[in-house]
Amino acid sequence: MEDLSMSEVKIFPAELGPSGWLETSSFKTHQFHLRHEILDKYDFVVVGGGYGGFGAAWRFAELNPEAKVAVFEAIRIGNNDSGKNAGFLIDVPHAFGSDDSTLEDKKWCVQLNLSSLAKMRNIIKDHDLKVDWDDCGKYLAAYEPGAFKHLDHEAKDLDDLGVKYRYIEAEELSRRFGTRYYKKALFNPGTALVNPADVLRGMFTVLPKNVHVFEETPVLRIDDDGTEPIVALVNGKRVRCKAVVVTAGPFVEEFGLSKGPFCPVISFGALSRQLNEQELTDFKDVHPWGVTSAHPAGTTVRFTSDNRLLVRNGFIYPTWLSTSPERIRRSRRMLRKAFNNRFPHHKHVNFEFVWAGIIHLTMNSKPVFGRRGNIYYSSVGEGAGVVKTFTMGAYHAEWANGINSDVLEYLKNDKKPSWLPPEPFRTIGAECRLVWESMMAKGEI
Numbered sequence: 001m002e003d004l005s006m007s008e009v010k011i012f013p014a015e016l017g018p019s020g021w022l023e024t025s026s027f028k029t030h031q032f033h034l035r036h037e038i039l040d041k042y043d044f045v046v047v048g049g050g051y052g053g054f055g056a057a058w059r060f061a062e063l064n065p066e067a068k069v070a071v072f073e074a075i076r077i078g079n080n081d082s083g084k085n086a087g088f089l090i091d092v093p094h095a096f097g098s099d100d101s102t103l104e105d106k107k108w109c110v111q112l113n114l115s116s117l118a119k120m121r122n123i124i125k126d127h128d129l130k131v132d133w134d135d136c137g138k139y140l141a142a143y144e145p146g147a148f149k150h151l152d153h154e155a156k157d158l159d160d161l162g163v164k165y166r167y168i169e170a171e172e173l174s175r176r177f178g179t180r181y182y183k184k185a186l187f188n189p190g191t192a193l194v195n196p197a198d199v200l201r202g203m204f205t206v207l208p209k210n211v212h213v214f215e216e217t218p219v220l221r222i223d224d225d226g227t228e229p230i231v232a233l234v235n236g237k238r239v240r241c242k243a244v245v246v247t248a249g250p251f252v253e254e255f256g257l258s259k260g261p262f263c264p265v266i267s268f269g270a271l272s273r274q275l276n277e278q279e280l281t282d283f284k285d286v287h288p289w290g291v292t293s294a295h296p297a298g299t300t301v302r303f304t305s306d307n308r309l310l311v312r313n314g315f316i317y318p319t320w321l322s323t324s325p326e327r328i329r330r331s332r333r334m335l336r337k338a339f340n341n342r343f344p345h346h347k348h349v350n351f352e353f354v355w356a357g358i359i360h361l362t363m364n365s366k367p368v369f370g371r372r373g374n375i376y377y378s379s380v381g382e383g384a385g386v387v388k389t390f391t392m393g394a395y396h397a398e399w400a401n402g403i404n405s406d407v408l409e410y411l412k413n414d415k416k417p418s419w420l421p422p423e424p425f426r427t428i429g430a431e432c433r434l435v436w437e438s439m440m441a442k443g444e445i
Helices: 051-063 103-126 145-161 170-177 196-205 249-255 279-283 325-330 332-342 386-400 406-413 425-444
Strands: 044-047 069-072 138-142 166-169 184-188 192-194 211-214 219-223 230-233 238-240 243-246 265-272 289-293 300-303 309-316 351-359 368-372 375-379
Touching (some): 044 051, 103 386, 170 289, 192 196, 243 386, 249 375, 325 332, 332 351, 368 406
Parallel strands (some): 044 069, 044 243, 243 375
Antiparallel strands (some): 230 238, 265 309, 265 351
C-alpha cells in the first residue's frame, strides 16, 4: 500500500505570554485526562484542542457514542490561538486581505456560521455551562473620516446578504461605549462576544466520557500506510486509530499536509485589571461591547462583562510561527497608546495581562480543507474565522464517517488558498505589507 507518512514536526505551538482570557476563566484549573491514561488505540484521534478540534471531537462523539476518541493539544487548551483572539464569534464573513469570495460563497459562510453558533449555544445551554458568552452584536467603527468608506463597503455586503445592521453616529456611540473616540460605526447584532478561552475550555469539559482530552501533549508525527494511522507523541507514546483529524492552524504544514499556503500574522493583546467602582462611573449604563476597526490594521477593543478593557493591535510576520518575550514586552507601547487615546480618563489603569497570538491567514482568505488517506486536515484562512474553524472540524468528523452532504461538498470544493512566493521573499513581502497597512491605518490604531 502507499506510504502516507507525514513529516516530523520541527516547530511546535508556544503559549506566547499569559493570556488574560485563560487566566480569568472559571475553567482555568480544570483537570483533563492525564498522560499516563493514553490508550494504545482509539477509534478517532483529533490533533489540536481549539474550536476546530472541539468541533471534530463533539461530532465524533455524537455520531459514535461507543467509539473511543482522543484529543491531543500541544499546549494548554485556551492558551492556544483559538483561545487568544479578541472573542468575536461572527455570523457575517469579512476578510483581511484579498478575499476573492463570491456572493454565493458569503451566503454559504453566513448559513454555516449561524448553524455552528446555534450548535455551540445549544451545547452550552444543554449542559448549563456558566461561560462568558453574550449575544450582544459587534461594531465596525471608524475614527478617521477616510475609513468611512470601509463601513460603506461592509454595509453593501450586508445589504446583498440580507443581514440587518444600522449606522450609529458619534454622539450615540459615546453613550454606548463610554468613550468619545469613535466618529461612526456600523452595528451588526448577530455576533456573540465571548471570553474565547472560557467558552472553549468550558465546552471541552462537557464532552462525553468516551472522549479523552489531553493538553500539553504535542504530536511529533503521523504515519499512515493506508490502513490504520499511527500518531506518534513527543513523549514516545504511539497511538493507533481509524482516522485522524488535524486542526492545527498553520502548523498543519509541519505535518507535511499542506505546502506553503499561509501568511499568518501575530497580533498582541492586552487586558486591563478590573475597573473599580469609581472608574466605572464613565461606563454607567454601558453594556459589554466589542469594536473591530474599519481598517484591517486598526485596534480591536472590548469592554468586557467583568469590567475590563481589552485592546488588540500590532501585526508582525512570524516566519517561524512564534515570537519572543521581548517582542511581546515591546508591544505594550502601541497597546498603551491605543488604550490611552480611547480612554484618556483611565490612563492610570494598568494592563494585568499582555500576550501574543497567531491569526491564521492565507493570501485570499480561503481555508485549507482536505484529506490524505485516513488523515483529514483543515485551517481557517481569515482573521474572523473562529466559527468557521468549528464548522470544518465537525464536517471532518462526518467525512471520516462516510457521511456526505451538500455542506461537505461545498467545503471540499471551495476555492483554495492562492499562491505565495517562497522564503525569503514571503517574509520580506509580508513585512512590507504590514508596515504599509499600519501607516495607512493612522488613528484607527
